[in-house]
Amino acid sequence: MDSETKRLVHIAIAWCGPVFVIGFLVFWAVLGHNVPPPNMMGMTSAQLVAEYYGKYQSEIAVGMIGSATMGMFYTPWSLLLATMLRDEDGSLGVLALIEAAGGILTGWLLAFCPAIWAACALLATSVSPDLIKAMHVMTWIIFDCTYMITTIQLLALGAYIVLNKKQAIFPAWTGWCAIAIGITFVPLVLMPFVTEGPFAVNGMWNFFFIFSIWLFAFQIPIGYFMLKEAMGHKRVARQVLSHAN
Amino acid sequence: MTTAVQSSRPPGTDGVWTFLFIDMIIFWMMFLSFMSERLRHVDLYAASQLRLNEFFGLANTLILLTSSWMVVEAVQAARRNEVRRVRRFLGLAWILGLAFAVDKFAEYYLKIRAGVTPAANSFYSFYFFITIVHFFHVIAGMFFIAYCRGNARLRVGSERYVTGLENVGLFWHFVDVLWIFIFPLLYLLGRR
Numbered sequence: 001m002d003s004e005t006k007r008l009v010h011i012a013i014a015w016c017g018p019v020f021v022i023g024f025l026v027f028w029a030v031l032g033h034n035v036p037p038p039n040m041m042g043m044t045s046a047q048l049v050a051e052y053y054g055k056y057q058s059e060i061a062v063g064m065i066g067s068a069t070m071g072m073f074y075t076p077w078s079l080l081l082a083t084m085l086r087d088e089d090g091s092l093g094v095l096a097l098i099e100a101a102g103g104i105l106t107g108w109l110l111a112f113c114p115a116i117w118a119a120c121a122l123l124a125t126s127v128s129p130d131l132i133k134a135m136h137v138m139t140w141i142i143f144d145c146t147y148m149i150t151t152i153q154l155l156a157l158g159a160y161i162v163l164n165k166k167q168a169i170f171p172a173w174t175g176w177c178a179i180a181i182g183i184t185f186v187p188l189v190l191m192p193f194v195t196e197g198p199f200a201v202n203g204m205w206n207f208f209f210i211f212s213i214w215l216f217a218f219q220i221p222i223g224y225f226m227l228k229e230a231m232g233h234k235r236v237a238r239q240v241l242s243h244a245n
Numbered sequence: 246m247t248t249a250v251q252s253s254r255p256p257g258t259d260g261v262w263t264f265l266f267i268d269m270i271i272f273w274m275m276f277l278s279f280m281s282e283r284l285r286h287v288d289l290y291a292a293s294q295l296r297l298n299e300f301f302g303l304a305n306t307l308i309l310l311t312s313s314w315m316v317v318e319a320v321q322a323a324r325r326n327e328v329r330r331v332r333r334f335l336g337l338a339w340i341l342g343l344a345f346a347v348d349k350f351a352e353y354y355l356k357i358r359a360g361v362t363p364a365a366n367s368f369y370s371f372y373f374f375i376t377i378v379h380f381f382h383v384i385a386g387m388f389f390i391a392y393c394r395g396n397a398r399l400r401v402g403s404e405r406y407v408t409g410l411e412n413v414g415l416f417w418h419f420v421d422v423l424w425i426f427i428f429p430l431l432y433l434l435g436r437r
Contacts, residue, residue, distance in 0.1 A: 193363070197282060
């Protein structure tokens with residue numbers, strides 16, 4: 001592959017980030033009626049079916065199938081990011097590999113869980129509400145309580161940026177942000193045990209704060225610098241400077 | 246013979262200031278969430294707060310303030326190349342950090358034994374969440390202090406060591422300042 005083709009491929013993959021964010025917001029958040037999600041731990045099975053799956057059946061089904069497609073855009077974006085976390089000898093070190101692993105697992109989760117919720121919507125009127133609630137709760141616990149797959153991605157990315165003084169793609173503050181955002185996911189461990197308040201599945205912290213900062217405070221700045229690197233602006237500047245020296 | 250390291254620049258490095266700023270934003274979000282929830286459930290929060298023993302919190306406040314003072318002394322000693330004083334004050338700071346940890350464990354143990362858990366209500370969810378996150382910062386600070394103390398004999402006198410110790414000092418003071426906000430917020434606000 002010649003360098004110009006490679007550059008175009010990288011730019012296309014860098015745009016997978018914004019496509020994921022917008023697509024997931026439209027399909028999962030809006031069509032899926034997840035702003036916020038129903039407070040499953042505080043609802044009976046009948047309430048969950050009547051007030052959520054039964055009430056918005058078609059929209060949720062379409063939204064979740066769309067989310068299952070959009071979710072996987074996260075993976076190529078994360079793998080492109082990994083290629084930008086190289087060691088000085090050009091190899092992918094362990095931090096890049098951890099970031100890649102976290103991105104692959106997170107992408108899988110973002111596709112897998114919506115697929116199950118789509119099944120819940122499609123079966124809402126034909127199977128018992130208890131079974132629907134069991135599938136719904138189990139999937140949310142998988143979705144939220146495996147947060148470490150994203151936390152390790154963010155911690156590895158942050159550690160690379162902060163510790164690697166010679167890298168010039170990402171400013172240091174993005175690394176610190178990534179570390180901080182990864183750690184804010186930890187209260188998700190409380191989600192299965194609380195029925196109300198900020199740490200419930202629809203709570204101010206465990207839903208609004210965490211998803212907002214992950215989607216906007218992580219994806220946007222990192223995506224911006226990835227796109228700049230993919231488009232070659234900084235690489236050209238570095239080459240010019242090295243020639244001048 | 247090494248000469249004293251003069252400090253004519255702001256303490257620490259840009260990286261640690263950036264980290265502290267971002268950490269401060271995260272804690273600010275926690276405090277904001279807490280206050281927002283408190284306004285919605287005033288009676289619940291007031292009643293739950295009464296089950297906290299403010300003397301644990303007061304003890305931890307005094308411990309961290311004293312520990313911060315020890316770190317200040319250690320930084321001053323490092324700037325004057327006084328190895329023994331650096332090790333002594335860092336050792337005292339570390340011991341005080343340990344006292345904080347013991348006090349915190351005792352408090353958690355008594356709470357959990359009394360049936361007060363993070364899932365009991367949203368006040369206790371916040372109480373455990375905020376204090377545990379802060380506690381992790383204390384543990385990290387103790388690790389950094391121990392590391393600096395261990396390296397003091399070899400490296401006191403170098404600007405790099407002094408800068409590193411200043412970074413640790415900044416972090417430790419930040420941990421202390423956080424507790425000064427956490428203690429009244431969780432233990433005292435609205436208490437009658």
